[in-house]
Amino acid sequence: MAERGFQISRLPGFATVAIGAFVLLYLPILTLVVYSFNASNSVAVWGGFSLHWYADAWANEDVKAATVRSLVIGVSAAFLSTILATLAALGTTRRRAFKGQTLIYVVINQPLMVPEIVTAVALMIFFGIIKVATGYQGLGYLIAAHTAFCLPFAYLPIRARLESMDLALETAAADLYASPWQTFRRVTLPLLAPGIMAGAMLAFVISLDDVVITEFVKSGGQDTLPTYMLGQLRRSFTPEVNAISTMLLAVTVVLLTAFFLLTRKKD
């Protein structure tokens, strides 16, 4: 036994704790899914099986518009923040340590430290000034805000990947007279790709999830799926919200599975 070393999975009670954790994580989601098929208009009293909440959600123009908006913002913010994060990660790892490096880490990761409500109020006031001055009311504000707070989520996995990559390969490329661009294009980027994908996925999910900042920054007619669902609180929730959540969950699971299968094949 001793030569195998310490393994957490061999500790007594490991299975019990693991199963308990899975139950705690997934039981509420399972309840949500079950009640999306409820025939009555309650999210807690079972009234028989029905698919009509799915039909309602599907026919609800507000839900459709909010979903499309959420996706547009999420994809744009993930795209922009991943590009910025990749540049930032290259700039902070592929060079000798310099003075003020820690400060730059702090600045990049600032959205992780500052409470969301503070960022939200600050952006609301700042964008308010711009909105008055320019009259522009479009989605640009939300995309800019989401890009900003998604940045550290994209940055961290990319930096982690860069730090674990062997510098020898890049040095060897340089020794063989590859230009810096060729080295980057042929060596660094392909090795970095999984980190970039992970960063982009994380940024997309974080953007899709956001309530507080969106609520404060959105202009007229810019409800996203989370702020739409929050708005239902005043009256009581109906299983329509469960149905929307279940569909969103299904899309996420499909995306993640596809992503997993694609990356596995390449390896």
Next chain:
Amino acid sequence: MKHLLSATAMVLASATLAGAEGVLQLYNWGNYTSPELLEKFEKETGIKVTVTDYDSNDVALAKVEAGGSGFDLVVPSANYVPIWVEKGLIVPLDLSKLPNHANIAPEWKDVPWDPGRAYTIPWQWGSTGLTVNTKVYGGDINTSAVFLEVPPELQGKINVVPEMNDIVALATMYVGGEPCSEDPEVMKKARDVLLAAKPNWISMDYGATERVSNGDWAASVNWNGSSMRVRLNTNGDVQYGYPKEGYPLFMDSVALLKDATNVEEAYKFLDFIMVPENAAMISNFARYANGISGSEAFMDPEMTNAPEVVIPEEFKAAGVFLPTCTGKSLDYITAIWTELQK
């Protein structure tokens, strides 16, 4: 290519056409605006209404105050209307553009928070009272004693919504005071009765619609619209009580923002929602009463007969619109609430 160009031109042309026909930005509580109402409005006037949701008075106020919100109409609660007026965020209405203003029911024509209805048009109103399962408790439910001196049948089974102003006001009126009282004796009595009752409450939480319906709670301090849904969920065992010692009323009203850009469209909409048939559409969707005379004729029968929506004559006088408490009274209320949360 030519096809594409002409198609693009057509799309652009229709976009400008839609622009010419007018748009309106309504900033309202989530799930509070009937989609059929907006469809009908668009059909009659050609004006396309965009609704944006908020979930608290404070968020709405903060966003509009920050400037550049782009909204035309907002729907604040009664106790917030004076704040919007004081900050100069909403403007007095030009009644000459609102011929249907006469349709506002007499009791809503002159209200304390907006004398003479200079700034606001009624949207919906309701009350805070008691939702009680009469199978569990058969006694009198039209008294705050149900939650302040909890009868044995309901001990450990009654919930109280965590709404500071409503709950302290109910207790203040129960001990014989006025809401926002600055009398330390009255406020001390209110505090004592609340603290003495608290051990008999099961929780201080939202969600009464669900949890009374499924039997987790036998009773709750609750809003009338929610209570009606519980009754419909439970085949009538659950009734709504109006505390005779006094209970809070609330009303959300539509106001025109100072920096509105679609002012003419906003007036058309305000006038439109004061037509009884249209006001009824608002109520049928969100399940609260609306304050427009004659709208009952167009409301769903299950609403016009509902004891939760139509306040019985004998309890009408006990309903009170809570003023915006300030100064000493607010200090007392906050102190009581803090102690109650411990």
